[in-house]
Amino acid sequence: xxxxxxxxxxxxxxxxxxxxxxxxxxxxxxxxxxxxxxxxxxxxxxxxxxxxxxxxxxxxxxxxxxxxxxxxxxxxxxxxxxxxxxxxxxxxxxxxxxxxxxxxxxxxxxxxxxxxxxxxxxxxxxxxxxxxxxxxxxxxxxxxxxxxxxxxxxxxxxxxxxxxxxxxxxxxxxxxxxxxxxxxxxxxxxxxxxxxxxxxxxxxxxxxxxxxxxxxxxxxxxxxxxxxxxxxxxxxxxxxxxxxxxxxxxxxxxxxxxxxxxxxxxxxxxxxxxxxxxxxxxxxxxxxxxxxxxxxxxxxxxxxxxxxxxxxxxxxxxxxxxxxxxxxxxxxxxxxxxxxxxxxxxxxxxxxxxxxxxxxxxxxxxxxxxxxxxxxxxxxxxxxxxxxxxxxxxxxxxxxxxxxxxxxxxxxxxxxxxxxxxxxxxxxxxxxxxxxxxxxxxxxxxxxxxxxxxxxxxxxxxxxxxxxxxxxxxxxxxxxxxxxxxxxxxxxxxxxxxxxxxxxxxxx
Amino acid sequence: xxxxxxxxxxxxxxxxxxxxxxxxxxxxxxxxxxxxxxxxxxxxxxxxxxxxxxxxxxxxxxxxxxxxxxxxxxxxxxxxxxxxxxxxxxxxxxxxxxxxxxxxxxxxxxxxxxxxxxxxxxxxxxxxxxxxxxxxxxxxxxxxxxxxxxxxxxxxxxxxxxxxxxxxxxxxxxxxxxxxxxxxxxxxxxxxxxxxxxxxxxxxxxxxxxxxxxxxxxxxxxxxxxxxxxxxxxxxxxxxxxxx
Numbered sequence: 001x002x003x004x005x006x007x008x009x010x011x012x013x014x015x016x017x018x019x020x021x022x023x024x025x026x027x028x029x030x031x032x033x034x035x036x037x038x039x040x041x042x043x044x045x046x047x048x049x050x051x052x053x054x055x056x057x058x059x060x061x062x063x064x065x066x067x068x069x070x071x072x073x074x075x076x077x078x079x080x081x082x083x084x085x086x087x088x089x090x091x092x093x094x095x096x097x098x099x100x101x102x103x104x105x106x107x108x109x110x111x112x113x114x115x116x117x118x119x120x121x122x123x124x125x126x127x128x129x130x131x132x133x134x135x136x137x138x139x140x141x142x143x144x145x146x147x148x149x150x151x152x153x154x155x156x157x158x159x160x161x162x163x164x165x166x167x168x169x170x171x172x173x174x175x176x177x178x179x180x181x182x183x184x185x186x187x188x189x190x191x192x193x194x195x196x197x198x199x200x201x202x203x204x205x206x207x208x209x210x211x212x213x214x215x216x217x218x219x220x221x222x223x224x225x226x227x228x229x230x231x232x233x234x235x236x237x238x239x240x241x242x243x244x245x246x247x248x249x250x251x252x253x254x255x256x257x258x259x260x261x262x263x264x265x266x267x268x269x270x271x272x273x274x275x276x277x278x279x280x281x282x283x284x285x286x287x288x289x290x291x292x293x294x295x296x297x298x299x300x301x302x303x304x305x306x307x308x309x310x311x312x313x314x315x316x317x318x319x320x321x322x323x324x325x326x327x328x329x330x331x332x333x334x335x336x337x338x339x340x341x342x343x344x345x346x347x348x349x350x351x352x353x354x355x356x357x358x359x360x361x362x363x364x365x366x367x368x369x370x371x372x373x374x375x376x377x378x379x380x381x382x383x384x385x386x387x388x389x390x391x392x393x394x395x396x397x398x399x400x401x402x403x404x405x406x407x408x409x410x411x412x413x414x415x416x417x418x419x420x421x422x423x424x425x426x427x428x429x430x431x432x433x434x435x436x437x438x439x440x441x442x443x444x445x446x447x448x449x450x451x452x453x454x455x456x457x458x459x460x461x462x463x464x465x466x467x468x469x470x471x472x473x474x475x476x477x478x479x480x481x482x483x484x485x486x487x488x489x490x491x492x493x494x495x496x497x498x499x500x501x502x503x504x505x506x507x508x
Numbered sequence: 509x510x511x512x513x514x515x516x517x518x519x520x521x522x523x524x525x526x527x528x529x530x531x532x533x534x535x536x537x538x539x540x541x542x543x544x545x546x547x548x549x550x551x552x553x554x555x556x557x558x559x560x561x562x563x564x565x566x567x568x569x570x571x572x573x574x575x576x577x578x579x580x581x582x583x584x585x586x587x588x589x590x591x592x593x594x595x596x597x598x599x600x601x602x603x604x605x606x607x608x609x610x611x612x613x614x615x616x617x618x619x620x621x622x623x624x625x626x627x628x629x630x631x632x633x634x635x636x637x638x639x640x641x642x643x644x645x646x647x648x649x650x651x652x653x654x655x656x657x658x659x660x661x662x663x664x665x666x667x668x669x670x671x672x673x674x675x676x677x678x679x680x681x682x683x684x685x686x687x688x689x690x691x692x693x694x695x696x697x698x699x700x701x702x703x704x705x706x707x708x709x710x711x712x713x714x715x716x717x718x719x720x721x722x723x724x725x726x727x728x729x730x731x732x733x734x735x736x737x738x739x740x741x742x743x744x745x746x747x748x749x750x751x752x
Contacts, residue, residue, distance in 0.1 A: 431603060
């Protein structure tokens, strides 16, 4: 079973990465010449610099906010977490669009000065920082909620709440902090739509332009993807070194039953700061709703939206189901340290931290052939792409819950005569159902929000909603584009609500 | 006579030090051997070797004469060994009812549904839990859970049963009651057993014979009298002095 799951992952994720090598030998030196000029390297430095800045900003705010949400007496912290987290599940492009309708020249609060600030590096940083800070907040919170209560209680006997937070909680969450830094960096460097929309040239845009834009030159796109390869290997190295199997407790939702750490005199200030951030995150979504309603975009929506929502839902649901199945097998194997599982876990992480243009270009190289058109020209290619990029979500969600589940349950099933498949289906799956559902839901939402991977290879006429939104933005009526963004938000909210209901039912 | 369980010159190490060092041990058919030893002596590792969850670097494990593990190679996986086990933490599957916990192994071994329900009913009635068949482990008392774990191990009619300090978390009266039940069940079915404990009283009450494990080696084995009259090590002397 592990071999079968591993084969699927290798086909989906490793083959595209390896194919870059063969493609480069085919395209030859002419394509590589694109790297001799200074421009690609300027863009490369800009992209890595921007990613580093966004990562630093997300850590500075996300880590303390994560501690506050998980372990302090901040009022309404559960609701605050939801508000703050929700934008993470949306394509950042939707948020950029919202900020444009607020601070763009024609926006609700827009002036020349606000528009100039928004359309530039500061605007890109602002949008991506707000979009990705919840990664840090949530991973730190989940990690602290999964922490053994006795460790914290022992510290509280001898230390002040601030000392407990800084000397016990933060170090205990250090693998989650490291992972969040890697994830934010990887998401930022893959981001294509926000910089393009806000008129900032970045490296992924240069790759994208050579695959579908006016600079069409696929050989050069392969060459341009090269500098990103060492970067993704570096990210994988950091993940192995500082995170490894101590990964995020996605489904380790143990609740907030312990006594929270009192904030004391800092409570009003912390409350104001945290809630301000939560509400600011939602501002662009409210503005989009206003813009869509006022301009009649919502009424026009059915004419413009086409099959895009169904494409998103269908491809996302199928991919999430494949990811959850792979996650069950690979995540269980990783948690139980089965032979080969570490390598497969590393491969799934590599595919996630690899900047989307590399993976996208690799998928095109593998599947855009005359005899694979059944895959490449259909929704299957979206499923393959999502599985390649997001399998790690399912793997880590399952492995984090399996790690918390006693090995004796499985051993007693083996002693009772159950073979591996039966143990997996009758013991591991039911006992870790929340992790599997949590992994499925997260994977589904990640597929729904994906733009940067899908935009490179979506089949003609079958674009997902994110791509539809991105392509219509350039020449569609603004209110309709805002309505499409509202549709994306609604779709994501509905999927999340149903998923949370399913998680609650599975907890009974 | 062929031993029901035999470990022959078994050596096992984790990281730096050896866990088991050239250990040999036999449990005869129908015999209940108490394996006594301090914490960290390697008792649980012995059980995991017999079950097939661990393979020794060298040595062999045989069940009724059949070699199931040899020199680091697991020849028969755990699910094919036909050995029952009562875990220290019981490891009752929380998502299955009492009957479901017993039924799981029977179904895994391909028993027809009609045979399964009969065997489950008989076993539950023998341990006094017939009325609890549809309850979940979380709805039972500590003693009832213990009975389910014992019933789950025995309903499979195993060729041997391993018990890893299954009574260690119970109060004294309940422990005594369950020791009697366990002893009766094993003897009436003539199932050989290996009972791991660090409590000499439990070992002496249940075991036909006692083997003492220290630092990965069997330092003494025999009857309680023999251990009492000629203790081989300071540890054995110490535990004997604890006995009334």
